[in-house]
Amino acid sequence: MLSFTTLPAHSFEIFGWSPFGSSDEEEEGEAVPDPTPYEAELSTTNGGEELSKDLKSASLLIQQQDKPPSGEAGLIARALSDRERLVAKLYADGRYGGTVDISLAGIPLETALEQSDLPDTRPVKVSILVNPGPEFTFGKVTISSNGGDLSTDPSFWGLEPGELAASGKILTAENRIVSVLRGRGYPKAKIAERRITADHSVNKLDVALVADAGPQARFGTVSVSGTEVTDPNFVIQQAMLPQGGIYSPEDIARARRRLNELGIFSSIRFVEGDIAGPDGTLPIMIEVSERKRHVIGAGASWSSIEGFGVEAYWRRRNLFGRGELLSVEGSIGRIGTESLENQEYSARIAFEKPGVFGPLTSFSTSLGARQENPDAYKSRSITFDAYLNRQFSEQLKGRAGAEVFYANEEDAFGNDDYLLVGLPADLTFDNRDDKLNPSKGVFAALFAEPAYDTLNSNAMGFMKGTVSSYYALDEAKRFILAGKASAGSILAPSVEAVPASRRFIAGGGGSIRGYAYRNVGPRVDGEVVGGRSLVELSGEVRIRMTETIGVVGFVDAGNAYEDSIPDFSESLKVGVGAGLRYFTPIGPLRIDAAVPLDPGPNDPDFALYVGLSQAF
Known part of the structure; x- marks a missing residue:
């Protein structure tokens, strides 16, 4: 029996793609110094053709053979990262007893890591052998929370005992738990502890998730940063966050949509501060980046009956700093048929003030001729x-x-x-x-x-x-x-x-x-x-x-x-x-x-x- 406990910060090391070793090697860049070409093969001892295909798709060594890493150290780093990714893929398929063995030029990866030296033969022969192991099902599953009054029924969270114990189901359940707690006014909710026990004698995975709701909060003061032309008070007005009301992610999502619809910001970010005071107030900072104020655009259409049509417009965003929009538009139609x-023809000038x-x-108004x-x-x-x-x-x-x-x-x-x-x-x-x-x-x-x-x-x-x-x-x-x-x-x-x-x-x-x-x-x-x-x-x-x-x-x-x-x-x-x-x-x-x-x-x-x- 194997048991292990992880904290939230490490979730993707166990139940997702590991960030370990995924650095400059995996990113496209300019010419790689001292490139080390290699040829990789992946084989499985069992598990079927579909699993073998999925593992090859997940493998960096297989997918990036045309991008040689930098030096032997780069190849070793890529292999270490690949092993983590392949183990994570097995976990995603509910296989917790599998093994991944990688050898470089016939040398086991652990040995190559210790001696940091490979034979001079190029390209380096890379062998990946995966034994998927059996599929595990969920055994005993417990859900608990320090506050927030969560459902303790595993099936409610998609962790039904007897079902395939895919790691993605556990991550999804954790995300849902945190989302539900945040939706009930607990902005600092998190998964405090995850305890997982894999019983290889019966191929069962026991899971215990402990959530920490943290204090319930109310919306506190709202401030704005990043504005250059826009009136910050206008941003606060349009966001409509209910100061003094119970915290709600839906209120923040609606505020984001309203600000987006103004068309004057290229980015909008809501930064939640620390909960303070006897009422548990949560200050919100709205960080924005303003878009260019002048816009020019054009379009065209054509049909065999109506001929060509073209249109163009000029727009001035945020005219007076409170989201106003001035537009001048024009079009020509039936070109080629008349x-x-x-x-x-049409021409129009329009003004809108939110x-x-x-x-x-x-308020909107326009004057047009056609x-x-x-x-x-x-x-x-x-x-x-x-x-x-x-x-x-x-x-x-x-x-x-x-x-x-x-x-x-x-x-x-x-x-x-x-x-x-x-x-x-x-x-x-x-x-x-x-x-x-x-x-x-x-x-x-x-x-x-x-x-x-x-x-x-x-x-x-x-x-x-x-x-x-x-x-x-x-x-x-x-x-x-x-x-x-x-x-x-x-x-x-x-x-x-x-x-x-x-x-x-x-x-x-x-x-x-x-x-x-x-x-x-x-x-x-x-x-x-x-x-x-x-x-x-x-x-x-x-x-x-x-x-x-x-x-x-x-x-x-x-x-x-x-x-x-x-x-x-x-x-x-x-x-x-x-x-x-x-x-x-x-x-x-x-x-x-x-x-x-x-x-x-x-x-x-x-x-x-x-x-x-x-x-x-």
Whole structure:
């Protein structure tokens, strides 16, 4: 029977990759002085092919043969480190009776370490012989804590007696114990003692874990360091750590997210001080590093129908030292499909100030001008808006404000001017795991705006809702089903009373792929004029073939209708297609090809789309 006791500081020497010997040798660097080439072979006495493969993957001697160490001492150091790693790998597989024997040029590692001299033959022959030994199962497992009222049931912590005694399970249990104690307000919680006994006569591993909760703490004073332009009081305000409240890692995680969302810091670190005073107050230091204040960016897209589109922006972060953001944006669309004067243009200047009525509320305003020129109409417009934005929770946010919209538009009804004054509001729920490439979660958005056209004395109301959802069919998230549904309605005296650019018209890359951009909807004299209601549906099957390549099959359907309520007696327009995805660090590059099943006037036989991120 073998028994040993370890303290937390040594946990990775027994139950993980050992740091022993892993120094300059294992890091890439410039030319190594006195390189010592070697040839390594690893063999196992039993344990199966899969275990042998895993051991070779864990072995530095095997994996780094093309990186000779410095001198014989470097080779010996690498071998010592390798032995620790291989023993740790055996422990990870629940094998506590295994042995690892390494010889260098036929000399056992211990002998080579004593004499520090190897024969001159190069490359040095390195032999690694692993006897994995039997698999151990958990025997007696006890969990206890000095404070904190922890569960003593081993199965609660994943240490079920009779199950495979993998070392990773013990580390996971320890991390969970500490996490639970910290979550109950004990920031200094730790594993005070780990006692492990391996009984080789019955291949059982007895485990005793003793936790020390330490004192319960309350949030104390919050201070800030590292700011250059930012007002430290603003950082404290946005962090929203509840001074005097029971310590909670979740409060710190939420504070970190709120500060990250400001976009003004490149790094954020919360440093916990010492617990002091009769109330057990814990001071918190927020260490930040500010990002560059000026940002310039650009993007591009292309489809065979809409041509090229380019956009660029300039941003000034932290304008007055309290997270303010000033943006100037511009874009040009339909390049290559229209003459210069008929291309689509937009320009916008926007300002946002966080923390106007508390940390969760911000103010934003913008002034924009644009020219739109789809086949259905030509619109020149100017928009001014102002919003109060509110973050209700991590997933739910909303905004409400006022808007002034002027447009001069030409369409099948003629040339008209509109001046709308409206009160827009929207609500967004988003719990997707990845905004650019989601595999689970839901995105839902609801928009509503009552408006009045002061030039034509018409009242109207705009409403639209969108929801998309994602479901992974396997744990590796290589097979994903994605669906999206949108519906909208405009309450207005007639279609003509609504500005053409605000009417519902379907078709194009963000709508029904395969059809011409904004070319699906009610027509007058053969020309699309748009409608007062809309329905759009999309479904995709996303398959990740490799780490960088994926394929997609999709179906889009939808239509726009003349009345404010969709007339489902009219059939939906359907487009089908397939796409290729190239996964990059900033999101998937998307290439889609689509075919319209019921093409109308000006619709193509097929369409290609290129962009960044998934279609939805």
